[in-house]
Amino acid sequence: MRLQGKITRWDNEKGFGFISSQDDDSTVFVHISAFSHTARRPEAGDPVSYETDHDKNGKTRAENVRFFDQSAGSHLLSAPAVSFTLLFVGFLLVSVYFNRISWLVLIVYFAASFVTFFAYAWDKSAARRGKWRTTESNLHVLALAGGWPGALAAQRLLRHKSSKRNFLLVYWITVFLNVAAVGYLVWSGDAGFLNQLINTFWQNASRAVN
Template identity: 40%
Template sequence: MAKAKLASWNRAKGFGFLSLNGESKQLFVHISSFADKKLDPEKLVGLWFNYTLAKDKQGRPCAKQLRLVGSKPAFSTKPNGLAKRAGMTALAFFVLLLSLVLLQKLPLALLVFYVVMSVVTFVLYALDKSAAQAGRWRVQELKLHVFALIGGWPGAMLAQQTLRHKTQKQSFRWGYYCTVLLNIAALAYLLSPNGEPMLLDINQALSSLLP
């Protein structure tokens, strides 16, 4: 199976061309040749595809069985050591929060808030993964970082490794690490004597929002 970049697409006519050997040669591809029928080729121009070389009814070369390079199911059933480690780290963090709640160092509402934000952030990662594979509008990276910053970073960490998403782009990874450090620093401040008044205000605000 060969690999080439989708160079152009004509939505009205339902076909386009793959770029071979840079820009010197092009290979015809029809909409029916994509393995994933949910893809929108017009939004995938410039991306790489694996394909099988074939011939049309007139004997002309064309591409068949196109698949996005590196595309994987959103949820993988294969063993993933990093996913297990991420799960254990998230669990340890929530156990720590629960311990602080039992010791009356943190309000229960804050623990519930972390859980809710982690679930929401995980869902956002799953939606972004699905959108990336289907060529639909993506979830903004800034939104993923904001939800991680306000408490959803355990869910983000679990989503990255479980879904195998957002793990290659180094700039995004550094941004994520910053959200984790800032959130933990803010939590440490709330646990300090100076942060106690703010913690009380946050507890009141969350208690009014949560049932």
């Protein structure tokens, strides 16, 4: 019978930790070898399902451990999410081609995505080292400001913030708000002030460099 729980402690260097059962709060030992069919490294806080067995000393251990984002619940990070991102980038390119928005908007998105990806990477590194973390609210602000494609890339490639349902819910709300705002401006032809704002910033930045 498969049980459900959460990784409460994990030593990445030694490759073992403990899982807390959601049924009775008991803990069970788990080794990295119990995770099959995945290249992902476990982290404290990851929700998992597992089976139990006994070692040669009769102690209970977890076996056949699976992350929840290996199941159907990972659809938010699957092919449809990537396809949606590619469609949005294509929409921006077409909008730039027909002069509906400034080409600088593309630069803003790429720059914001780069910063957001770095913020995710920094937060994951800080979590492993027990250092000061980047708040989830700041990650959401970066996504709302145009960095959501970089956030999606970090969630898929770094496997960070990819299994917290509440976080993902807020994340996709920020994506919807960002895409809806840009779509409205392009459709209504009211993106002029946005183009002017970006052009002004670009000109000021060029003057500062020169």
